[in-house]
Amino acid sequence: MNLKAVFTSSFFLKNIFAVSLVVLIFISGVSYKHTINLTDSAELVKHSYEVRIELEHLVSCVFNAESGQRGYIVSHDTVYLHSLYKAREKVDQSFNRLVVLTGDNLKQQSNLDSLHSLIDLRFKYFDHTFKKANARPFNEAALRKSLLHGKKVMDLINVQINKMNILESVNLKERQQKYENEISFTPIFTLILFAFSLLVFIVSYFKINEDLIKLKNANEVLTITTESFKHAEAIGNFSSWQWDLESSILTYSDNQYRLLGCEPQSFKPSIKKFLEFVHPNDIHLIIEGNAEATNEYDANKKPSTSLFRVIRKDGELRYFKSIAKVLTNSRGKKTLIGINMDVTEQHLSNVSLEERNRALEQSNKELASFNHVASHDLQEPLRKIQTFISRIEDKEISSMSSTAKEYFARIHDAASRMRRLIDDLLLFSSATKTEKSFEKTDLNILFEHSKQELAQAIEDKNAIVESTPLPTLNVISFQIQQLFNNLIGNSLKYSKPNEAPMIQVTSEKVLAKDYPVLKTEPYKKYYKISFIDNGLGFEQEYAEKIFILFHRLHHVTEYKGTGIGLAICKKIVENHAGVITAEGFPGVGSVFTVFLPEQ
Amino acid sequence: MQSTTQNEPIQILLADDDPDDRLFFKDAFEEIKIKTNVQTVNDGVQLMEYLTKEGVTLPQVLFLDLNMPRKTGMDCLKEIKRIDKLKDIAIAIYSTSSSEEDIEETFVSGANVYIKKPSDFNALKKILSEVVTTNLQYQTSGLNRDNFILNL
Numbered sequence: 101m102n103l104k105a106v107f108t109s110s111f112f113l114k115n116i117f118a119v120s121l122v123v124l125i126f127i128s129g130v131s132y133k134h135t136i137n138l139t140d141s142a143e144l145v146k147h148s149y150e151v152r153i154e155l156e157h158l159v160s161c162v163f164n165a166e167s168g169q170r171g172y173i174v175s176h177d178t179v180y181l182h183s184l185y186k187a188r189e190k191v192d193q194s195f196n197r198l199v200v201l202t203g204d205n206l207k208q209q210s211n212l213d214s215l216h217s218l219i220d221l222r223f224k225y226f227d228h229t230f231k232k233a234n235a236r237p238f239n240e241a242a243l244r245k246s247l248l249h250g251k252k253v254m255d256l257i258n259v260q261i262n263k264m265n266i267l268e269s270v271n272l273k274e275r276q277q278k279y280e281n282e283i284s285f286t287p288i289f290t291l292i293l294f295a296f297s298l299l300v301f302i303v304s305y306f307k308i309n310e311d312l313i314k315l316k317n318a319n320e321v322l323t324i325t326t327e328s329f330k331h332a333e334a335i336g337n338f339s340s341w342q343w344d345l346e347s348s349i350l351t352y353s354d355n356q357y358r359l360l361g362c363e364p365q366s367f368k369p370s371i372k373k374f375l376e377f378v379h380p381n382d383i384h385l386i387i388e389g390n391a392e393a394t395n396e397y398d399a400n401k402k403p404s405t406s407l408f409r410v411i412r413k414d415g416e417l418r419y420f421k422s423i424a425k426v427l428t429n430s431r432g433k434k435t436l437i438g439i440n441m442d443v444t445e446q447h448l449s450n451v452s453l454e455e456r457n458r459a460l461e462q463s464n465k466e467l468a469s470f471n472h473v474a475s476h477d478l479q480e481p482l483r484k485i486q487t488f489i490s491r492i493e494d495k496e497i498s499s500m501s502s503t504a505k506e507y508f509a510r511i512h513d514a515a516s517r518m519r520r521l522i523d524d525l526l527l528f529s530s531a532t533k534t535e536k537s538f539e540k541t542d543l544n545i546l547f548e549h550s551k552q553e554l555a556q557a558i559e560d561k562n563a564i565v566e567s568t569p570l571p572t573l574n575v576i577s578f579q580i581q582q583l584f585n586n587l588i589g590n591s592l593k594y595s596k597p598n599e600a601p602m603i604q605v606t607s608e609k610v611l612a613k614d615y616p617v618l619k620t621e622p623y624k625k626y627y628k629i630s631f632i633d634n635g636l637g638f639e640q641e642y643a644e645k646i647f648i649l650f651h652r653l654h655h656v657t658e659y660k661g662t663g664i665g666l667a668i669c670k671k672i673v674e675n676h677a678g679v680i681t682a683e684g685f686p687g688v689g690s691v692f693t694v695f696l697p698e699q
Numbered sequence: 700m701q702s703t704t705q706n707e708p709i710q711i712l713l714a715d716d717d718p719d720d721r722l723f724f725k726d727a728f729e730e731i732k733i734k735t736n737v738q739t740v741n742d743g744v745q746l747m748e749y750l751t752k753e754g755v756t757l758p759q760v761l762f763l764d765l766n767m768p769r770k771t772g773m774d775c776l777k778e779i780k781r782i783d784k785l786k787d788i789a790i791a792i793y794s795t796s797s798s799e800e801d802i803e804e805t806f807v808s809g810a811n812v813y814i815k816k817p818s819d820f821n822a823l824k825k826i827l828s829e830v831v832t833t834n835l836q837y838q839t840s841g842l843n844r845d846n847f848i849l850n851l
Contacts, residue, residue, distance in 0.1 A: 483795060483816055483818040486818035487818055487819065487823065490818075491726075494820065519818065
């Protein structure tokens with residue numbers, strides 16, 4: 101799952117949310133204004149009707165007064181006068197209400213003032229008419245005139261009221277027109293906003309849906325990964341943990357609990373709790389390790405590693421290796437993540453390996469000191485014995501009995517044999533020494549040196565020693581010299597008593613795959629150097645045993661061998677990453693073959 | 700090659716802690732037909748005391764064993780070469796050891812010849828007579844690694 105995609109998606113959702121919020125607030129505002137306008141308009145209509153009703157009411161009161169006047173003039177009954185005065189009160193009440201109702205309209209107020217004057221005038225004519233009607237002597241013409249004036253005023257009042265009604269209607273119409281203008285575009289606007297919101301919601305829906313699918317897929321992958329990780333942890337004996345450095349919250353994987361010998365999630369992880377499991381002498385390692393991992397954090401720093409002991413819940417001591425590093429996420433939050441491994445087995449085997457190495461080093465040192473013992477301390481008494489032998493042989497041998505002479509000769513031989521053993525052992529231990537210097541050496545020269553060193557024996561036995569051209573190889577020259585000496589010397593020593601020894605050294609380049617003994621060796625090309633003689637030979641069953649230290653095929657008395665010479669040869673060849681083999685043909689001869697790698 | 704007149708015995712000193720070796724040494728010189736005066740000391744400390752004593756006759760050839768208690772032959776060799784009065788004494792290393800390190804170090808420190816103690820009395824006689832009849836003091840200029848070790 102691409103992390104960037106998730107973050108982009110969340111950014112998109114945030115924007116969508118913000119846009120939707122703005123749109124909704126706008127729509128609400130517009131709707132609110134629209135509703136307010138509607139209420140206002142209803143109020144206006146209601147107001148206009150109230151004004152009209154009140155005006156009608158006013159007129160009807162005036163008419164009531166008029167009819168009262170008429171009744172009185174005809175009947176002179178005061179009952180009519182009463183209704184006239186009552187009408188006057190109602191007119192005043194109605195007029196006051198109109199003053200309040202038209203308070204927001206100057207034109208209507210001035211009209212109302214005019215109406216008031218007219219009504220006052222009308223009532224004055226009522227009084228005037230009563231006076232004329234009650235006048236003694238009765239003047240009919242004056243009454244008529246007064247009545248006529250009254251009627252004219254009444255007409256004016258009607259006109260005035262009509263005028264006011266019309267004005268009110270016009271006002272109403274104007275206001276309604278204005279309001280309609282205002283809200284006429286609201287539906288379209290609302291519709292557009294609605295459409296836009298719908299679009300936003302649909303896009304959001306698909307986007308969220310898409311994210312959800314991705315999230316679901318990612319979740320599935322994550323579930324599988326987590327499961328396989330848990331599996332891996334259980335098999336690999338390791339566990340993981342996260343330590344949120346801001347909130348100090350520590351999280352353990354299930355296997356961490358198991359490594360500590362506890363049931364998964366059986367306690368709340370904390371540093372304090374963890375330190376309870378750590379061996380008391382190793383607690384400082386954890387504290388130092390944590391400090392190292394978190395301090396002066398550098399992105400390229402290697403994860404910090406520490407090895408410490410843990411005492412499991414069941415009391416078993418285990419060795420843990422912990423590797424931790426700080427992880428900083430995109431918001432700069434730092435988490436120390438780590439892996440704990442139970443490395444008890446590896447650690448213990450390492451420790452035993454180290455011990456074995458120490459023991460090996462110790463035994464190497466002992467070998468070196470043995471070398472010194474052999475070269476000095478053993479040689480010294482032997483040398484003295486031999487010197488004394490030589491003195492007695494010089495001076496006293498003639499006065500000895502024949503038995504003493506024979507015993508003495510045996511002492512002489514034993515001492516000589518011991519000398520050879522010590523010398524050979526020294527050679528063997530020098531072949532074992534680890535410091536060696538390889539250098540390019542012409543083996544033909546080494547072969548010539550060997551012939552010179554063995555010249556006496558070759559001459560004594562009338563031996564023929566010859567070789568085909570030998571290669572130049574990167575070898576420890578004094579060791580290969582020793583190898584040649586030993587192998588040629590060996591052939592001379594085990595030659596047939598009645599036949600001149602014939603020793604041939606041959607060399608050829610061979611491929612490892614052609615020889616079974618080289619199959620397990622690392623190199624491909626070898627030089628095969630063979631030492632072929634016509635000596636006594638040996639039974640093939642001894643072919644491997646003859647290379648074992650102190651292993652001999654003949655009696656001490658027969659041949660002066662120490663059983664070390666061929667062991668030295670094997671050692672030297674092994675030092676050169678080579679292989680040595682032997683083939684024996686009893687009564688015919690033997691072949692010693694040395695394989696040395698080309699490089 | 701005779702360095703001294705027939706009448707004057709050659710002054711010889713041996714420093715060796717081993718009584719048998721001192722015995723062989725003395726016996727060998729008795730049998731050699733050269734007039735010698737052989738003195739022996741038992742270790743390095745005795746050697747240095749002897750050499751630095753007032754009025755002592757200094758040896759013409761000093762045979763020096765390397766492996767001695769208290770003060771080793773190597774220490775003595777280095778000390779002798781630091782003392783003006785003693786540094787011209789011819790020194791023959793006389794040791795059982797033939798280790799490369801010992802040979803190298805004594806050569807560098809100024810010893811004249813390195814003798815590996817032989818295991819045959821006749822060989823011993825031969826080697827000792829060779830050493831005393833060779834004027835070692837005059838051989839130093841031509842000294843090299845190859846003829847430093849005396850092999851017979």
